Amino acid sequence: MRGVASGAAPLPAWLAEPEPAYEPPRDRDGFLRRNALSLASMLTVFRTPACPEGPIDRMLARVSPVLRLMGTIVCVGCVSAARNMAFVWVALAATLVVLASRPARRILSVARPALVVALLAALVNVPAVFLGSPSAPVRVLMKSFVTVTIVLGLSNTVQTERLFGALASLHVPSHVVLVCDLAIRDLALVGQVATSLNEALACRSIGHAADKSLGTAGVLGMTFVKASELARRQSDAMACRGFDGTFSVERERVITPAGIAYLVALACAVICFVYLEGAVA
Amino acid sequence: MHIPDNYLSPSTGAVFAVAMVPVWGHCIKKVREDLDRDHVAFLGVAAAFSFLLMMFNVPLPGGTTGHAVGGTLIALLLGPEAACIAVSVALAIQALVFGDGGILAFGVNCFNMAFVLPFVGFALYRAIAGKALTAGRRRVAMAIGSWAGINVAALCAAIEFGIQPLLFHDAAGQALYCPYPLAVSIPAMCIPHMLVAGVVEAVATVAIYEFVSRTAPEYIVATPEGDSGKGSSLVPVAVFVGVLAVLTPLGLLAEGDAWGEWGTEDVASLVGYTPAGMGQGFSWEALLPDYTFAGLPDVAGYILSAVVGVALLVIVFKLLSAAARPAAATGAKA
Known part of the structure; x- marks a missing residue:
């Protein structure tokens, strides 16, 4: 290294000048991590297998x-x-x-x-x-x-499936069981989407944001859009498979x-x- | 041996609580170094043995009652430091939930039963057993160690009681706290413990150690015996704990209070006056005072108290085990 350094041409003056260090203003991401991210991750509990x-x-x-x-x-x-x-x-x-x-x-x-x-x-x-x-x-x-x-x-x-089976055995109408089943599954998916969005936001956010409402609204809006998209796809998939409204459980x-x-x-x-x-x- | 509140001055309680802080610190550090996750969880079962043994009151000479503690037993199973932690947690639950032992006297009770008892018992066991491989000599060492451990602890409690009238009295010479001097407290505490409670402690220690060494030898780390490689299961131990819990009402057969655990009115009738510090002292409203439940018969209340206490101890130590190092692949089943 010493030989290379001694043989190299000296740096030009404009390059040798120290750059003004960029230090982004300190911003604690506690709001994001403790509130939005933890709330979203709570929804993923529905995916945890019992x-x-x-x-x-x-x-x-x-x-x-x-x-x-x-x-x-x-x-x-x-x-x-x-x-x-x-x-x-x-x-x-x-x-x-x-x-x-x-x-x-x-x-x-x-x-x-x-x-x-x-x-x-x-x-x-x-x-x-x-x-x-x-x-x-x-x-x-x-x-x-x-x-x-x-x-x-x-x-x-x-397991959630067994619980819904129990509801059906208790003569709860099948469309109620279906709604509950879909709601639980969708909640888990929405939780996953919201967690991913919040993690992306946490990784990409730089600097101080005094107004947290903009970021929160963005995450909520995107989550809503994604949830609507998921619901539409699910509806299409059920129609493709010939779902006639009958929901049978074991x-x-x-x-x-x-x-x-x-x-x-x-x-x-x-x-x-x-x-x-x-x-x- | 559970010293209630107001029998000792608050300053005495504070001194012993402060003295116990480095002991607890050392014990926690040693337990974290020596015990893995499975063994910390097993410490909860060992603490449950101690909790249940303390519920089996036996009649003592002089009309009082006493009980075993099981501190030496835990020391023999998992080491004296682990015994100190286990008995301390058991004493905390007894004091907070069941009102057995004082809150201000918690440090003193821990000093006697969680520190002195297991360390003396274990040291004596080591001194007598040496490196003996014969089961007979080891059992004798266990019996003598546990007997001596509880008696030294009783002697410490007697001295703590007996110095109160010397240190804390009013201008008329009346004691502010425990009214009995050393000349009364030492024989009153030591003789019954030497004759009965110590023997119960020795028998219980050897019997339970023998049971654990046959059913779950891999959980014995302080004094492992030769054949610890055979399969271990906690199921028989858990069943044994359940049987002990159901049998705890036998402790109700012993009538009367333990020496030094009377109510204020009883003390006043015994000595002719109410010590000022006891009359206006600290009072803790336990959730289940004296292991009883309002609306339940005493026997059912006693069993339920045993179940609640054991379950709490197992839960506490299972939660603590989450912070311990992972268990080595030994084949032990928690």
């Missing part, structure tokens, strides 16, 4: 989605209707046992949103403390945590050994609810 992990979830996976759906509705109803905390504690204990049987990643994916919702619900109920009901926030916090955990447990461990057997065991457990939960509520009354 898979049972942990021994209890694997046992529950053998139960018909119809029963799981009904059981979830019954459990959520009982917890919400409970007037004393005894049944809520029993439900919390059962929920914690199911959570503890899952791997850490799954626990986090359920416990984090459940805790956020529960804390928010408790926060909303804080004024009740000053109105003579000091235990209201704790009661609401626990009920919210248990119910959200139960519902998330269902959605995390039962129905699963309800009465199986696992289903009977689940029904027995559900009956025990209902009896426990009735007994504990009666004990207080």
Whole structure:
């Protein structure tokens, strides 16, 4: 290197002058990353395949989605209707046992949103403390945590297709099931599109933008255009395949050994609810 | 041995809490170095053993009750540093959720049961067992180590109780906090622990260690035995924890309170006055005081408390395991 440098001609004066360094004004992209990108990426949750992990979830996976759906509705109803905390504690204990049987990643994916919702619900109920009901926030916090955990447990461990099959088994009109199915699929696709647009915007944005509304509006507008395009293509594809409005889903057997065991457990939960509520009354 | 709030002065609690900070720091660092993801998750099961053992109250001479702690057991399974973390988390859940052990006395309780107990028990085990490969000598070392560990911890608690009237009293000479001097607290704490609680601790330690070494030997890292290559499964251990949880109401058969865990009125009736610091002290409203649920029978409440406590411990340590280094491919199934 030394030889090359010594043999080279000296730089002309205009080239040797230091260039004025370009330093773009500092702009924190926290708004983009924490709001737009995180909101868009939340929609991609719909693409995450539900898979049972942990021994209890694997046992529950053998139960018909119809029963799981009904059981979830019954459990959520009982917890919400409970007037004393005894049944809520029993439900919390059962929920914690199911959570503890899952791997850490799954626990986090359920416990984090459940805790956020529960804390928010408790926060909303804080004024009740000053109105003579000091235990209201704790009661609401626990009920919210248990119910959200139960519902998330269902959605995390039962595939969407099986859930829609369960809806059809419950005599929900087929066009309603179709709309729900398409909506879930489209939400996932729109989330993917919005995430890609936001990532592109984050990579290409330089400098400080005081007004974030322009960028946000652009992303929202493009997402809307893309979503419309996707919907049109889907409609064309369905017409090409001769879709006549009939939406058939595969129905699963309800009465199986696992289903009977689940029904027995559900009956025990209902009896426990009735007994504990009666004990207080 | 769970010292409640207001038996010790807040300054005593603060000193021990500050003293425990470097201990916790060292233990966390050592656990992160030594244990992989699977073993940190297993630490939750080990903490559950400790939590459940502390619910099995046994009657002690003098009309009080006591319990095993299981600190030496965890030290033998995963090391004394891991035992310190596990017992500390168990004590935190007991204090916050069940009101067992004080909030201000949390540092003191951790010093006695999470630091002194497992470290003394493990050091004594090492000293006695040496490099012995004979199972008999190792079991004897475990029994002696765990017995000594809980007794040294009880002695520490007795000294902490006994120095209160010496350090904190009013102008009339009446104690502000625990009213019993060393001459009372040391025999009252140590003799029952030497005769009963220490024996229960030793039996529980050897029995549970033996069970884990037969069913899940790959999870024992502190004192691995020769044949640790055979298949490990946590299913029998999980079933065993469940059985222990269902059996916890046996702890309700022991009537009376543990020494030094009376209510303020009981202390007043025993010594003839209410120590000022206890009468106007700190009070924590636990969610499930004394492992009971309003509207549920005591037995059902006790079992439910055990289930909630165990599940919380397993969840906490599973979440912590996410930050640990990945497990080596040993074939252990978490």
